[in-house]
Amino acid sequence: MNxxxxxxxxxxxxxxxxxxxxxxxxxxxxxxxxxxxxxxxxETLALLFANTAxxxxxxxxxxxxxxxxxxxxxxQAVASLASVMLAQLLPSLGFAAFPVAILSGLAFGLLSxxxxxxxxxxxxxxxxxxxxxxxxxxxxxxNGRAITIEEAGREKTAWINATVFGLPMVVLISAVIGIAxxxxxxxxxxxxxAIAVGAGEPAAWAAGINVDRTKIIAFAASGMLAAIAxxxxxxxxxxxxxxxxxxLLLPAIAAVIVGGTAxxxxxxxxxxxxxxxxxxxxxxxxxxxxxxxIFLENMVFGAVLIAAVAITIDRSKIAxxx
Amino acid sequence: MTIDTEPLKSVSDIERxxxxxxxxxxxxxxxxxxxxxxxxxxxxxxVLCVLIAIANPNFIELRNLVRLANSAAVPLTLAMGLxxxxxxxxxxxxxxxxxxxxAMVVVLLAANDANGNDYGWWAVLAAIAAGTVxxxxxxxxxxxxxxxxxxxxxxxxxxxxxxxxxxxxxxAIRLNDASIRDLALHxxxxxxxxxxxxVGAFALAAIIQxxxxxxxxxxxxxxxxxxxxxxxxxxxxxxxxAFALAGFFFGIAGVLAAAQLGQSHAVIGDGxxxxxxxxxxxxxxxxxxxxxxxxxxxxxxLIVTVLANGMILLGISPYIQQTVQGLMIIAAVALSLDRVRxxxxx
Numbered sequence: 126m127n128x129x130x131x132x133x134x135x136x137x138x139x140x141x142x143x144x145x146x147x148x149x150x151x152x153x154x155x156x157x158x159x160x161x162x163x164x165x166x167x168e169t170l171a172l173l174f175a176n177t178a179x180x181x182x183x184x185x186x187x188x189x190x191x192x193x194x195x196x197x198x199x200x201q202a203v204a205s206l207a208s209v210m211l212a213q214l215l216p217s218l219g220f221a222a223f224p225v226a227i228l229s230g231l232a233f234g235l236l237s238x239x240x241x242x243x244x245x246x247x248x249x250x251x252x253x254x255x256x257x258x259x260x261x262x263x264x265x266x267x268n269g270r271a272i273t274i275e276e277a278g279r280e281k282t283a284w285i286n287a288t289v290f291g292l293p294m295v296v297l298i299s300a301v302i303g304i305a306x307x308x309x310x311x312x313x314x315x316x317x318x319a320i321a322v323g324a325g326e327p328a329a330w331a332a333g334i335n336v337d338r339t340k341i342i343a344f345a346a347s348g349m350l351a352a353i354a355x356x357x358x359x360x361x362x363x364x365x366x367x368x369x370x371x372x373l374l375l376p377a378i379a380a381v382i383v384g385g386t387a388x389x390x391x392x393x394x395x396x397x398x399x400x401x402x403x404x405x406x407x408x409x410x411x412x413x414x415x416x417x418x419i420f421l422e423n424m425v426f427g428a429v430l431i432a433a434v435a436i437t438i439d440r441s442k443i444a445x446x447x
Numbered sequence: 448m449t450i451d452t453e454p455l456k457s458v459s460d461i462e463r464x465x466x467x468x469x470x471x472x473x474x475x476x477x478x479x480x481x482x483x484x485x486x487x488x489x490x491x492x493x494v495l496c497v498l499i500a501i502a503n504p505n506f507i508e509l510r511n512l513v514r515l516a517n518s519a520a521v522p523l524t525l526a527m528g529l530x531x532x533x534x535x536x537x538x539x540x541x542x543x544x545x546x547x548x549x550a551m552v553v554v555l556l557a558a559n560d561a562n563g564n565d566y567g568w569w570a571v572l573a574a575i576a577a578g579t580v581x582x583x584x585x586x587x588x589x590x591x592x593x594x595x596x597x598x599x600x601x602x603x604x605x606x607x608x609x610x611x612x613x614x615x616x617x618x619a620i621r622l623n624d625a626s627i628r629d630l631a632l633h634x635x636x637x638x639x640x641x642x643x644x645x646v647g648a649f650a651l652a653a654i655i656q657x658x659x660x661x662x663x664x665x666x667x668x669x670x671x672x673x674x675x676x677x678x679x680x681x682x683x684x685x686x687x688x689a690f691a692l693a694g695f696f697f698g699i700a701g702v703l704a705a706a707q708l709g710q711s712h713a714v715i716g717d718g719x720x721x722x723x724x725x726x727x728x729x730x731x732x733x734x735x736x737x738x739x740x741x742x743x744x745x746x747x748x749l750i751v752t753v754l755a756n757g758m759i760l761l762g763i764s765p766y767i768q769q770t771v772q773g774l775m776i777i778a779a780v781a782l783s784l785d786r787v788r789x790x791x792x793x
Contacts, residue, residue, distance in 0.1 A: 240777055244777065244781040245781070246777060246780050246781055247733075247734050247735070247780075249538075249728075249734050250728050250734065250776060250777075250780050251777065253721065253724065253725065253728075253773075253776065254772075254773040254774070254775075254776035254777045254780075255773060255777075256773065257769045257770065257772050257773030257776065258769070258770045258773035258774060259773075260769045260770075260773075261766060261767050261768065261769035261770025261771070261772075261773065262770060264765075264766035264767075264769065265764065265766040265767055265770070268766075269765075269766055375540075375601060375604075378597075378601075379598070379601060382595075382597075382598050388595050388597055388598070389595075418613070420609070420612050420613040420616070420617055421609055421613050422609065423605045423606070423608050423609030423612065424605065424606050424608075424609025424610055424613065425609070426605050426609070427544075427601075427602040427603065427604065427605030427606035427607075427608075427609060428602065428606060430598070430601065430602040430605065431588055431592070431594070431598070431599060431602035431603075434594045434595075434598040434599075434602070435592040435593075435594050438593075438594055438595075438598075
């Protein structure tokens with residue numbers, strides 16, 4: 126193997142494509158540090174991680190759906206419902222409110238999966254519809270109002286806002302979830318089958334994979350993670366509301382794609398999503414840090430989003446770009 | 448030249464379909480198979496109208512029908528543009544951004560309460576041009592930077608929203624030009640002019656889809672992009688043109704929305720994207736592209752509008768309305784999509 130060949134291999138190799146989002150992340154950090162010195166301090170970074178936690182948990186859930194070649198548009202509704210249930214049930218159920226809220230997410234994720242697979246409705250439409258169903262329920266349960274978590278309830282959510290070993294608890298929660306999801310995708314049968322289905326559904330089916338079951342599990346996982354994100358969000362804000370997570374759906378999907386997971390499925394993973402979520406939240410926080418006009422923030426965000434995707438996306442695996 | 452590929456497809460489908468997935472197909476087959484299924488959205492619309500009319504006869508009062516047509520005007524115009532994009536198998540998430548840019552341009556250039564401009568109908572032209580340019584940029588970004596339309600148009604959504612909020616200074620600005628306001632206030636044959644504009648948009652979209660090369664090429668790209676490319680179609684140019692066309696319709700919708708509200712503000716587009724996507728999909732246009740069209744979308748828009756209007760007439764709690772709408776989408780799509788032919792449902 127001569128040297129010229131190996132250099133070319135380095136640049137065309139898989140790992141460089143995988144490293145681009147990470148390079149972008151570091152570059153963004155440096156740019157903001159240069160524009161506004163004082164950004165790269167332990168305190169700001171801890172805040173950055175804490176602010177990314179909810180987005181990352183949501184994005185991890187939707188990563189499962191996107192890896193399969195589908196999409197989950199109900200995560201913001203499920204997260205909001207979980208926040209409402211937590212706030213509503215904490216006074217009566219105490220700590221049992223946590224599992225109930227999270228299991229409600231699992232149930233609606235399961236519902237999305239079953240509607241998608243058994244009724245053969247495209248996941249875009251199926252989850253758009255279940256999202257509407259769930260939002261309606263959340264509005265009905267909460268009577269359309271935000272519910273404040275009272276003093277007694279706040280004692281039970283305090284552990285989420287605590288700091289452990291100098292790190293905010295939410296960062297540890299999202300790290301545990303991220304690692305669990307990473308291992309599940311890489312080392313379990315479900316994970317490998319999910320990637321196989323995303324890469325080529327007919328081939329996966331022909332190889333004997335239970336495609337339907339894999340899809341249902343993925344959507345159930347997405348729903349459950351969305352509910353966990355909703356619970357964390359409710360604990361951080363000490364309130365639950367039927368529209369609490371509405372602004373998080375598109376950033377979560379953007380985080381997955383910017384991280385380098387192909388929207389067509391079969392390529393990507395949770396580690397990429399972690400990088401993508403950090404990029405999204407650095408751009409958001411960085412704009413405040415650098416002092417971008419508040420009315421212009423959305424515009425800059427949109428432009429950066431397009432640029433980030435243009436840089437990070439792996440085109441070699443996508444035959445047709447739709 | 449036509450090749451009948453139906454027998455080939457049905458062979459491979461038998462392998463794939465299981466008992467469970469066949470049930471909707473079987474129900475459809477009882478009523479005559481594919482032909483029935485393509486009429487399903489129309490049947491849903493008729494059943495819906497009959498049920499609501501029985502429950503509350505006020506539904507078929509002329510006054511309510513005019514109200515219905517009026518509230519369908521903006522969604523119909525938006526959905527016309529979106530239909531072309533979805534027919535290609537792409538998606539346009541910039542609906543709300545483009546609409547708010549167009550509404551912002553028309554309000555700021557026509558007589559308003561924030562600056563001294565008074566360009567009259569030139570403002571309308573400028574607004575539609577602005578919408579078209581937004582679409583053109585979406586198309587250029589998608590094809591030239593080679594990124595999926597989902598992300599390209601998501602970026603354009605934020606850019607459009609940011610631009611309009613910035614130009615409006617974060618506040619609501621009133622539209623004082625009487626002739627533009629007439630779009631919503633003046634009536635012709637009992638219907639507001641905005642409804643006639645929407646009907647015109649539908650007619651234009653139908654002509655483009657069925658009688659122009661662009662329409663045919665869009666449908667071909669949705670059917671199979673590779674084959675279309677091999678047939679010598681300049682796919683890139685068609686894609687850019689389709690996005691610009693969608694922006695053109697969104698621009699018209701922005702003018703109508705500004706005229707109806709009499710003002711423009713930051714949240715003028717809120718909720719319009721999902722309403723438009725729902726209408727297109729419920730009408731029977733497949734998200735995978737290549738199937739459906741503007742006539743389907745017309746029915747889809749009517750279903751969504753009639754349902755919303757009916758739920759208000761029936762006094763259904765506004766909180767539950769979204770739930771009903773969600774269940775409705777599932778039912779309509781499960782019945783109407785020709786999924787037995789779709790081997791893979793993503």
